[in-house]
Amino acid sequence: MTTRPLEGKTALVTGGSRGVGAGIVARLAADGAKVAFTYARSADRAKAVAAEAVAAGGIAHPIHADSRHEQDIEAAVARTADRFGGLDILVNNAGVGSFAPITDLKIDEIDAMLTINVRSTIIAIREALAHMDDGGRIINIGSINADRTPFPGQSVYALTKGAVSSLTRGLAHELAPRGITVNNVQPGPIDTEANPADGPFATALLGVMATDRFGTAAEIGAFVSYLAGPDAAYITGSSLNVDGGFTA
Ligand SMILES: NC(=O)c1ccc[n+]([C@@H]2O[C@H](COP(=O)([O-])OP(=O)(O)OC[C@H]3O[C@@H](n4cnc5c(N)ncnc54)[C@H](OP(=O)(O)O)[C@@H]3O)[C@@H](O)[C@H]2O)c1
Numbered sequence: 051m052t053t054r055p056l057e058g059k060t061a062l063v064t065g066g067s068r069g070v071g072a073g074i075v076a077r078l079a080a081d082g083a084k085v086a087f088t089y090a091r092s093a094d095r096a097k098a099v100a101a102e103a104v105a106a107g108g109i110a111h112p113i114h115a116d117s118r119h120e121q122d123i124e125a126a127v128a129r130t131a132d133r134f135g136g137l138d139i140l141v142n143n144a145g146v147g148s149f150a151p152i153t154d155l156k157i158d159e160i161d162a163m164l165t166i167n168v169r170s171t172i173i174a175i176r177e178a179l180a181h182m183d184d185g186g187r188i189i190n191i192g193s194i195n196a197d198r199t200p201f202p203g204q205s206v207y208a209l210t211k212g213a214v215s216s217l218t219r220g221l222a223h224e225l226a227p228r229g230i231t232v233n234n235v236q237p238g239p240i241d242t243e244a245n246p247a248d249g250p251f252a253t254a255l256l257g258v259m260a261t262d263r264f265g266t267a268a269e270i271g272a273f274v275s276y277l278a279g280p281d282a283a284y285i286t287g288s289s290l291n292v293d294g295g296f297t298a
Pocket residue numbers: 064065066067068069070071088089090091092093115116117118143144145146147166191192193194236237238239240241242243244245
């Protein structure tokens with residue numbers, strides 16, 4: 051019998067109801083982790099993600115928690131730890147982007163990017179650490195736009211993902227004494243509802259990439275699962291691109 055690499059581990063993924071997050075939930079569960087994941091609006095989608103993971107022999111549990119609210123994040127972490135008896139892996143995936151020149155951005159759009167992409171990540175990590183044993187894993191989902199922002203209209207989104215990259219580096223030092231690694235996965239264009247492979251930006255994006263296709267949520271899930279596993283103990287403080295050569 052083969053042992054799955056994350057057997058016995060517990061995980062919380064924020065924003066697991068769709069897109070990249072759903073791919074991460076599916077892979078962590080398939081690799082043996084007990085996975086809780088949050089959603090805000092897509093309750094039916096969240097149920098379907100959980101049902102698919104269970105049908106594939108895994109454990110996945112949806113939790114309604116809006117990343118804009120501190121109490122929701124605290125409750126999601128606490129519920130995960132209570133239900134599974136601890137928390138080994140935190141994946142901060144929930145994120146939003148509003149893409150427009152800075153002169154056109156509304157205050158609600160700016161607040162949403164700062165709150166969901168940055169503030170909620172800080173809060174989730176702070177809460178998770180109360181439950182995480184030595185050897186835990188924190189994996190943030192940043193963006194390649196932290197390093198490369200070739201098109202107008204991406205500046206504030208890029209700022210939020212740059213903040214995630216900086217947070218990752220600082221925390222790596224803070225948490226290394228506990229054997230907890232902190233990494234930042236920076237996807238390039240991934241085919242999701244937020245950035246469809248046949249969407250309005252696709253031609254421009256493919257024009258600056260080495261590969262001729264968008265990535266998939268499953269490809270991000272596979273890399274996150276590797277970082278969450280025992281073979282990745284020496285990787286920490288890194289921002290790691292999974293981007294089809296977007297930065298090549
Ligand atoms: N797709 C790409 O090309 C790409 C590239 C680089 C980085 N990323 C990053 O990858 C992550 C996922 O992106 P995606 O493309 O999968 O986006 P998506 O398809 O729009 O999915 C976003 C996910 O985040 C959740 N979410 C949004 N607001 C939330 C809130 N307030 N509270 C809790 N959950 C919330 C959504 O849940 P509900 O539907 O339930 O609200 C959904 O599950 C983001 O951090 C994004 O910046 C994506």
